[in-house]
Amino acid sequence: MSNPDRQPTRLTVNGKAVEVTADPDTPLLFVLRESLGLTATHLGCGGNQCGACHVIVDGFAVASCDAPLWSAAGKEVTTLEGLGTAEAPHALQKAFIAEQAMQCGYCISGIMMTAAAFLKHKPNPTETEVRTALDRNLCRCGAHNRIVRAVLRAAQEMATA
Numbered sequence: 001m002s003n004p005d006r007q008p009t010r011l012t013v014n015g016k017a018v019e020v021t022a023d024p025d026t027p028l029l030f031v032l033r034e035s036l037g038l039t040a041t042h043l044g045c046g047g048n049q050c051g052a053c054h055v056i057v058d059g060f061a062v063a064s065c066d067a068p069l070w071s072a073a074g075k076e077v078t079t080l081e082g083l084g085t086a087e088a089p090h091a092l093q094k095a096f097i098a099e100q101a102m103q104c105g106y107c108i109s110g111i112m113m114t115a116a117a118f119l120k121h122k123p124n125p126t127e128t129e130v131r132t133a134l135d136r137n138l139c140r141c142g143a144h145n146r147i148v149r150a151v152l153r154a155a156q157e158m159a160t161a
C-alpha cells in the first residue's frame with residue numbers, strides 16, 4: 001500500500017544515486033526490476049537458494065530476493081547492467097561468450113555477479129576455489145563446467161590486462 005509520508009530510501013545503483021519510495025521491506029530484487037527497470041537480475045527460487053538474483057552490494061554478492069530494500073540504504077549496488085556494456089564488455093562477459101557458458105542464460109546474471117565479486121577478492125583463484133565460490137549458484141541447464149572454465153579464463157585475462 002502506498003504511503004505518502006514514507007521517506008525515500010537512498011542508494012547507489014550502477015554508479016548512479018537513486019531514491020526509491022517503497023516499503024523498506026520490499027525485496028531489493030523487486031525494487032531493481034520494477035522500480036528501476038533493471039531486469040537483468042532474475043527471480044528464481046525467491047528463497048535464497050539458487051543465486052539467480054545475486055547482485056553486488058558494497059563488494060559482496062547478495063541474494064537480492066532475500067535482501068530488503070532497507071538493507072541496501074546508503075550502499076553501492078551493482079547489477080549485470082553495471083558490469084559491462086556491449087561496446088565494452090567485462091572480462092567475465094567476454095569469457096562466458098568464449099567458453100559458450102550460457103545455455104538458456106537464466107542463471108547467468110547471478111553467476112556473473114557472484115563471480116565478479118569473488119574475483120575482486122580472489123584475483124587468481126584455483127578451479128576448486130571457483131567451484132566453492134559458485135556453490136550457491138544453480139544452473140538448471142547443467143552448464144557448470146563451462147561456467148567454471150569461463151570464470152578461470154576471465155581471471156586470467158584480468159590478471160594480464
Ligand code: FES
Binds near residue numbers: 047048049051064065
Ligand atoms: S531467486 Fe534469490 S536466491 Fe533464488
Ligand code: FES
Binds near residue numbers: 102106
Ligand atoms: S544456463 Fe540455463 S539455468 Fe543456467
